[in-house]
Amino acid sequence: METLVYKRPESLLKDGQFTFCPGCGHGVVLRIIAELIDEYNLKKDTIAISSVGCSIFLEKFFDLDVAGASHGRSPCVATGVKRCKPDKFVFTYQGDGDAATIGFNETIHTACRGEHITTIMINNTNFGMTGGQASATTLVGQVTTTTPKGRKPELTGYPLHAAEIIAGCEGTAYAARVAITTSKNIRQAKEAIRKAFEAQIKGLGYGFVEVLAACPTNWHMKPIEAVKHIDNIIEQVHPLGVFKDVSAQETK
Amino acid sequence: MGRIVIDRDVCKGCYLCVEACPKKLLKKSQTPNLHGDFPAEFVDEKNECIGCAMCAMNCPDVAIKEVYR
Known part of the structure; x- marks a missing residue:
């Protein structure tokens, strides 16, 4: 007798195939989010806020309500949605070009206000959709279309560590950096996103x-x-870990 | 034992599942799919699949749509 141990999440549209490049990490994260929404049975109560970049196509893939926002302003739109409809589950899905480069001001202030929303930020150290320009998180020495000889600190500065900075804000309930490289890391990523979702469901903060x-x-x-x-290079600059977890501090 | 279902026409041929399978039961197919990619193929002649779903976990396109154990 066979038992079904895994199937395509219900929150993904049946014909909504991902349009990303082969091997792109977005698909894994979107699947994890869909699985968690299924597990918490939030499909009817979720409003997702998409951003600009490769992370824009949420409505093509998710069987959820999706609102679009201008570049970097997803946390602001999510703030408005959450304040109008506090019973809804609101999350933003952004890239590093959106959340950490163009809209980092919005991200920081959303964290400082302690809005009860969740942000999932995909960090691939460049602006993927527009052809791989350097972003704030680009590593020193990394070759992109706008840093053809590698990123030089004297000219363009050092990489930005978003999760650590957000962890320093008082309104943040959970801040972590995960990777989706191996099966182990993917499981840890799912647990981290679960905790970030729970922070919102329990009303702890951002x-x-x-x-x-x-x-x-x-x-x-x-x-x-x-x-x-x-695994070999980027994790040396952007180390994995949980930088703030309010729910763990309370139980101590 | 276990078995997986691969949607051939959704697979883009990144072969992350080939790397993830602990029993090395996945390989590159010799025939292209609808889009001209060579998808991953599940070959399990000795019934070795343990249904761990690690291939499905690593698949960025949800091309591995069902795993049975």
Whole structure:
């Protein structure tokens, strides 16, 4: 007798196939979010806020209500939605170009206000959709279309560590950085996103999860090489970990 | 034992599942799919699959849509 141990999440549209490049990390994170929404039975009560970049296509994939926002302003739109409808579950899905570069001011102030929303930020260290320009999180020495000789600190500064900065804000209930490279890391990523969602469901404050994801096209690597590049190089600059967890502090 | 269902026409051929399978039961197919990609193929002649769903967990396109144990 066979038992079904895994199936496509119900919150994903049946014909909503992902349109990302082969090996792109977005698909794994979107699937994790859909699985968690199924587990918490929030499909009818969720409002997702999409952003600008590769993370824009939420309504093509999710069987949920989705609102679009201008570049970097998803946390503001989410704030408005959550304040009007406090019983709804509101999350934003953003890339590093959106949440950490163009809209970092909005992200910080949303964290300082302690809005009861969740942000999932995909960090692939460049602006993926527009052809791989450098973003704030680009590593020193990384070659992108706007840093053809590698990022130089004297000219363009050092990489920004979003999860640590958000963890320093008082309104933040949960801030973590995870990666989706191996099966173990994917499980940990799911647990981190679960905790960030629970912070909102319990009304503790702002949940922020930064996910290191591969961008094989703009890194000019094969998918398997790109995943190993995260484990070997990017995690040295952007270390994994939980930087703030209010629910764990309370139980101590 | 276990078994997986791969949607051939959704697979884009990144082969992250090939890397993830602990029993090495997945490989590159020799025939292209609708989009011209060579999808991953499940070959389990000795019934070795344990149904761990690690391939499905790593698949960025939800092309591995069902796992049975």
